[in-house]
Amino acid sequence: MEFQEVVRRRRMVRNYDPSRPVPDAVVDRLLANALRAPSAGFSQGWAFLVLSTPEERDRFWAATVPESDEADSWLRDMRNAPLLIVPLSHKQAYLDRYAEPDKGWTDRDESRWPAPYWDIDTGMASLLILLDAVDQGLGACFFGIQPDRIERFRSEFGVPADHHPIGAISIGHPAPDRRSPSLRRGRRGAEDVVHRGQW
Numbered sequence: 794m795e796f797q798e799v800v801r802r803r804r805m806v807r808n809y810d811p812s813r814p815v816p817d818a819v820v821d822r823l824l825a826n827a828l829r830a831p832s833a834g835f836s837q838g839w840a841f842l843v844l845s846t847p848e849e850r851d852r853f854w855a856a857t858v859p860e861s862d863e864a865d866s867w868l869r870d871m872r873n874a875p876l877l878i879v880p881l882s883h884k885q886a887y888l889d890r891y892a893e894p895d896k897g898w899t900d901r902d903e904s905r906w907p908a909p910y911w912d913i914d915t916g917m918a919s920l921l922i923l924l925d926a927v928d929q930g931l932g933a934c935f936f937g938i939q940p941d942r943i944e945r946f947r948s949e950f951g952v953p954a955d956h957h958p959i960g961a962i963s964i965g966h967p968a969p970d971r972r973s974p975s976l977r978r979g980r981r982g983a984e985d986v987v988h989r990g991q992w
């Protein structure tokens with residue numbers, strides 16, 4: 794697919810055809826593309842938890858969604874996704890990488906960082922997954938994990954304490970879904986957000 798078409802077609806898909814799994818080769822390509830993302834100092838302080846069996850996905854939803862939200866139709870549809878990829882950022886990998894001689898931040902002081910590059914880079918890798926999903930004829934949605942559920946998620950899947958799930962990505966063959974009410978806000982135009990030469 795032409796790049797402009799991939800960008801134009803990408804939208805968060807919140808319902809999937811549960812009868813159509815995502816082939817292993819497709820999953821492998823999504824992950825291979827994620828690993829092509831840029832990263833500060835080439836730190837690559839990211840990891841990806843792939844959940845593709847019904848049992849694995851059930852454990853994800855049970856760990857991350859409070860029972861009070863289970864009747865939610867949004868969640869019912871999202872649970873149809875045959876594939877979940879949880880991108881995790883690893884801050885310590887950045888602090889260690891930048892303590893190396895060519896960078897020299899041996900104090901590992903976080904205040905040196907203008908922005909949390911560990912989360913940014915993992916987000917860039919996530920965007921590559923979202924775009925490649927479109928290119929491979931699939932739909933995907935990046936969504937958050939509630940902060941008070943992160944510990945439970947970690948212990949359910951044996952995730953090390955220094956790896957932080959920045960969210961989760963559902964992936965599959967799109968089925969009819971309800972568009973997000975947030976879209977009523979409308980897309981902000983260049984005249985509103987782009988400042989050329991001077992703010």
Ligand SMILES: Cc1cc2nc3c(=O)[nH]c(=O)nc-3n(C[C@H](O)[C@H](O)[C@H](O)COP(=O)(O)O)c2cc1C
Pocket residue numbers: 803804805806807934935936937938960973975976
């Ligand atoms: C960091 C981030 C977190 C998001 N969290 C959620 C979420 O928890 N649930 C959800 O349904 N959509 C979530 N979204 C999707 C946004 O609602 C969506 O990107 C936005 O409304 C624009 O729609 P579009 O991506 O379909 O163009 C998230 C998107 C981003 C980038």
